[in-house]
Amino acid sequence: MDTRTPEKRSEIMSLVRAKHTRPELAVRRIVSKLGYRYRLHAKGLPGKPDLCFPGRRKIIFIHGCFWHAHRGCRGGRPPKSRVDYWLPKLRDTRRRDSRSLRELVRLGWKTLVVWQCELESTNLSRRIRKFLGPVKVFRRRKKKSG
Numbered sequence: 846m847d848t849r850t851p852e853k854r855s856e857i858m859s860l861v862r863a864k865h866t867r868p869e870l871a872v873r874r875i876v877s878k879l880g881y882r883y884r885l886h887a888k889g890l891p892g893k894p895d896l897c898f899p900g901r902r903k904i905i906f907i908h909g910c911f912w913h914a915h916r917g918c919r920g921g922r923p924p925k926s927r928v929d930y931w932l933p934k935l936r937d938t939r940r941r942d943s944r945s946l947r948e949l950v951r952l953g954w955k956t957l958v959v960w961q962c963e964l965e966s967t968n969l970s971r972r973i974r975k976f977l978g979p980v981k982v983f984r985r986r987k988k989k990s991g
């Protein structure tokens with residue numbers, strides 16, 4: 846039984862949320878360091894993708910393992926208390942996520958999901974580069990005049 850006051854609980858939740866943004870920052874750092882430009886939280890697209898690369902028609906989602914219920918991951922396990930609150934909530938998020946991915950693919954976007962637990966992986970930056978392709982491919986060559 847959860848005996849915390851609503852105030853205490855919302856304080857805890859906001860801490861969790863703040864932590865949750867850290868994976869996104871970490872991925873943004875990697876992406877910028879590699880030299881890619883991106884748009885944040887593209888509002889017009891399904892699921893408001895975390896990072897959007899319009900010229901490449903590619904999208905990166907960064908998912909916290911808990912909030913997005915990462916399957917087969919320690920961090921993705923639902924809490925044991927307040928099960929009737931958490932299970933439907935997490936299930937809805939999962940459904941929303943897969944709906945957004947399907948929708949984006951249908952619209953011609955390529956998507957990559959980076960999970961929080963994958964941030965430590967040494968080849969994350971290689972994986973991102975492989976997904977996004979060469980950095981400068983979209984730079985147009987200047988025509989010679991004359």
Ligand SMILES: [Zn+2]
Binds near residue numbers: 910918920962963
């Ligand atoms: Zn995970």
